[in-house]
Amino acid sequence: MTDLAERSDTRTAPDLRTALPGPKARKHVAFDHEFTSPSLPRAYPLVPVRGTGSTVEDIDGNLLLDFTAGIAVSSTGYAHPRITAAIEKQARDLIHFSASDFYLPVYAELAAKLAEISPIKGPARAFIGNSGAEAIEASIKLARFATGRQYLVAFIGGFHGRTYGAVTLTASKSKYHAGFGPMLPGVYHVPFGNAGLDELESRVFKRLIPANEVAAVIVEPIQGEGGVRPIPQAAADAIAEGCRRTGALLIADEVQCGLGRTGRPFYSQALGLQPDLMALGKALGAGVPIGAAMFSERVAAAARPGDHGSTYGGNLLACRAALFFLEELTERGLMQHVARVGAYLEHGLRAIASRQPSVTAIRGAGLMWGLDLNHPAASVVDAARERRLLINRTSDTVVRLLPPYVITEKEIDEALPLLESAIASTQEGAQG
Ligand code: PLP
16 A cells, blocks of 8 residues: 555544634635635535645634545545655746647656556547546547547536536536537437437437437546446447447546546446547546546547647646656555455445435445435535535435545545434434
8 A cells, every 4th residue: 555645744533623614714705705706616615725635624623534535636635745745846847838839758758658557449649738628628629620520429417527518518417508508519418328329329310410420429437427327338338339330439538437536547447448539637636737638549640730739738737746646546556545445435335325224326436436315415415524524416316425545444434434424314304
């Protein structure tokens, strides 16, 4: 095991000093609401200011055990000593020089390292950007100009980001489209899973667009925001076969489920998928903003200089953090750690589900889990926070757990009773 969970701080165990939100948090939230965009979704009034390992400290000095990793991002936890040292050194050497216009060693090193673990068939390349949504935008453009086709197929329940192309592909909540239309033209949605593929044939290809004009099918191997739903194997096989038959490219959105979160490099590998393009982000920068579109030689063959670029994409601090993250993952045992503690977490969650009648299903892999409840998830999220445990929800009735990869079995032992008590205290008929 790595020493990733090591902490410099003496006060590390979850510990509440005030009711939540505390007085400083309430004051800060009021200040924030005066000056920031009201469009920000804001899950709950948490004001984090520092962290160590998997523990986050809020502005009032409360320590909470973090099962959100802010959301699925802080893969190596907070204040990881090697990553902060690498970022610090890079900041002293050079913070920025446009990677689109010049040659940054760390950019190509990162692309080569990603290619080593990529499930893309044959040699793979990377375009590095600043976020998951940018990786999706790059994937859309690359797919369109590599195929010379315009249509895109995506799945109901999918979430791909909030820029125009990405939000058009997104179909998890109608509010993401409300008031923003028209969306990007040429996008068709079908249900996630086997029913969706029948519909693709019988409705989309038969009545709306010819299959040979589809540029790409985009799928999250595990829908994250859609409720932590792994794609059924039969549907994954059918998507791959459909892409082969029609010449459409397969884009795997592994922004949330990829890069070791499930205990393997990518969830596409669990399904035997070899995508033509992949969108990555979140865990990659260990907290520093970064995204990457990876693609096959077939896609690369169509790209010419100037087709796509970005001023900040491939920023040196982000690439340096990503390289260190990948080293932790593949060379210092972090992926094996995720697989081991992930199995431990699954065992504990299944035990909770067997005891708590309001948990109707659990889904996921590694350190990515969703619990279906027959009562509102928001009340469980609040009750967990009152018990020093940070979790979040993806819909009215799904609780989602996405701890940092460095979470330990001891911390899981600490978290599970808090989660169970939060569920038990909020289910129908629970005493007050
Ligand atoms: N794709 C998936 C599967 C995501 O979960 C997200 C973000 O939650 C995105 C894309 C967009 O990433 P970002 O918020 O970094 O733009």
